[in-house]
Amino acid sequence: MTLTRRNLIGGAAALAAGTALSGCGLAGLAGPPPDLFVLSPKSTFPPDLPSVGWQLVVEEPTAARGLDTDRIVISPTDLEVKYYSGAAWADRAPKMVQGLLIQSFENSKKIVSVGRQQLGLKSDFVLKSELREFQAEIRPEGPRVRVRLNCKLVRPLEGIILASQTFEAIKDAPTDKLADIIPQFDDALGTVLKRAVTWTIQEGARAKPLKL
Numbered sequence: 340m341t342l343t344r345r346n347l348i349g350g351a352a353a354l355a356a357g358t359a360l361s362g363c364g365l366a367g368l369a370g371p372p373p374d375l376f377v378l379s380p381k382s383t384f385p386p387d388l389p390s391v392g393w394q395l396v397v398e399e400p401t402a403a404r405g406l407d408t409d410r411i412v413i414s415p416t417d418l419e420v421k422y423y424s425g426a427a428w429a430d431r432a433p434k435m436v437q438g439l440l441i442q443s444f445e446n447s448k449k450i451v452s453v454g455r456q457q458l459g460l461k462s463d464f465v466l467k468s469e470l471r472e473f474q475a476e477i478r479p480e481g482p483r484v485r486v487r488l489n490c491k492l493v494r495p496l497e498g499i500i501l502a503s504q505t506f507e508a509i510k511d512a513p514t515d516k517l518a519d520i521i522p523q524f525d526d527a528l529g530t531v532l533k534r535a536v537t538w539t540i541q542e543g544a545r546a547k548p549l550k551l
Contacts, residue, residue: 375427378524379439381446401470407432414474473487481512490539506535
């Protein structure tokens with residue numbers, strides 16, 4: 340078979356394009372995958388927490404763009420956001436917090452039904468929230484982890500906010516290394532989860548669901 344100049348040029352171009360695409364694919368896979376971290380739900384609550392017979396939908400918290408990520412945030416100053424390299428949460432922070440909230444409600448064994456809106460749950464109440472702080476902070480007095488969650492308990496049939504509260508926890512860490520920071524994230528978020536679950540059940544018990 341005789342190859343013309345056009346065949347040769349076309350073949351070379353195709354080969355170059357294929358090589359470039361392969362290079363892009365390899366570049367995306369270069370280096371080791373990040374270490375993934377998870378946090379734990381709460382399982383202990385006040386013994387006098389009331390049992391309730393209503394259903395709750397827990398929406399995914401909203402969050403600023405810098406927090407709405409699976410990357411682990413480190414804040415060197417009040418005006419700066421960075422991320423730990425080679426490490427990430429197993430899911431986006433707001434989605435992870437939503438899952439841990441639901442598990443914590445379930446662990447309380449004080450509520451009939453709790454879940455995400457996607458499940459089609461017809462709820463008596465909706466818990467809306469905003470994840471306002473979820474970072475390690477490096478300060479002159481030492482490293483620490485800060486978690487802050489604003490919660491609003493809504494009665495969806497009326498479209499009104501029944502109660503609103505902000506929960507915050509700050510936990511000091513011995514160093515800014517991940518081995519010291521991750522346990523403080525777990526401790527700080529655990530404190531916030533316990534307070535948020537307790538508050539939601541107590542406020543819902545006071546309000547009581549509407550009778551249709």
